[in-house]
Amino acid sequence: MDIATIKRLKELTGVGLTDAKAALTEAGGDFDTALAAMRKKGQTKADKRGEREARAGLVGSYVHDNRIGVLAEVNCETDFVARNEIFTDLVKNICLHVAASAPEYISEEEIPADIKAKMTAEFSEKVIAEGKPEKIVPNIVEGMLKKYFAERCLLNQPYVKNPDITVGDVVKEANAQLGENIIVRKISRIQLGEVA
DSSP states (O other): OOHHHHHHHHHHHTOOHHHHHHHHHHTTTOHHHHHHHHHHHHHHHHHHHTTSOOOEEEEEEEEETTTEEEEEEEEESOHHHHTSHHHHHHHHHHHHHHHHHOOSBSSGGGSOHHHHHHHHHHHHHHHHHTTOOGGGHHHHHHHHHHHHHHTTBGGGSEETTEEEEEHHHHHHHHHHHHTSOOEEEEEEEEETTOOO
């Protein structure tokens, strides 16, 4: 295992050289396995940081072909991190993603109760009309709701630059690299000619 590989793992995960080397040794020199293990550890730490106050940050913007405009407020804990290249790239990429994927909400917690109730009733009717056994209807409806809202919530959407991970994973990765709580606070997307 060479120093370039160790440095690459260090840069991608935000850990020290010693930790990167240890992860590679533990993974038997397999870079992808080591990276997955380090990401999992970083995301666990990131989840713990989620309780800390995040009021610094940036408002990013993106305009595509003068037809779609996006504003996004992404917060972190300090101005120092807000000026960091990893953070500024994250904000730009979130704006780009919002332009491409048009999420309606940031997370499932934002979905109004009346919308959830409406969709639950709609999906229940559909499943019952298909003649499914009554006792499995709630499970089927729950799966349908999860899929429906995952497509409409920014943090659950497959990331436009790498569909194998979600936008939430990208935010957690930046959180792990920067060591601060990062929150996508607001998003706004305007499309030319679109009627609200």
